[in-house]
Amino acid sequence: MNEQRPAEMRLARAFVPFQTYRTTFSPEEGLRKGTIFPELYFPYRERER
Amino acid sequence: MNGARSRLELLRRIQALEFTAIDLNLFLDTHPRERRALEDYNRVVRELAAAKREYEEAYGPLVNFGHAPSPDGWRWIDEPWPWEVEN
Numbered sequence: 001m002n003e004q005r006p007a008e009m010r011l012a013r014a015f016v017p018f019q020t021y022r023t024t025f026s027p028e029e030g031l032r033k034g035t036i037f038p039e040l041y042f043p044y045r046e047r048e049r
Numbered sequence: 050m051n052g053a054r055s056r057l058e059l060l061r062r063i064q065a066l067e068f069t070a071i072d073l074n075l076f077l078d079t080h081p082r083e084r085r086a087l088e089d090y091n092r093v094v095r096e097l098a099a100a101k102r103e104y105e106e107a108y109g110p111l112v113n114f115g116h117a118p119s120p121d122g123w124r125w126i127d128e129p130w131p132w133e134v135e136n
Contacts, residue, residue: 021076021086027065027093036072 056134059104063111066097 005011023038030036033043054062073090080086105117109124111131119125129135 019076019080021080021083024069024073024089027069028061030072031065031068036069037076 054103056104056108059100059108060131060134063097063100063104066093066100069093070097 019037019039024030024036025033025038025041027036033041035041070090070093073086073093076086077083077090101111105111108131109127110117110119113125
């Protein structure tokens with residue numbers, strides 16, 4: 001499977017900045033949104049709920 | 050009931066608190082010295098334990114083994130199961 005990829009192209013390079021502790025969602029909101037960290041919540045489509 | 054919160058209300062609160070504890074746990078794994086996160090975690094865990102105790106005293110065991118005594122008969126088989134509670 002790797003052969004099709006040009007040699008010089010890297011498979012992936014992730015840049016993950018170190019998360020700092022700021023604010024968190026309330027437990028109920030966190031459970032609904034799937035995270036308690038606002039900085040990690042970015043759904044593809046904002047659901048109405 | 051002795052003023053205990055409704056069964057579904059308590060279950061929802063337990064779910065939300067447990068989810069929060071898990072997410073804080075994941076954060077603390079990579080930030081063990083982040084004091085405020087640890088304080089929040091400890092506060093959530095205390096409230097979670099109290100909510101579970103309140104639930105079990107009023108509505109019976111949440112899990113079927115090793116978690117809570119069942120002094121007044123084996124309540125685990127009483128309907129509905131915790132995950133079946135609707136109203």
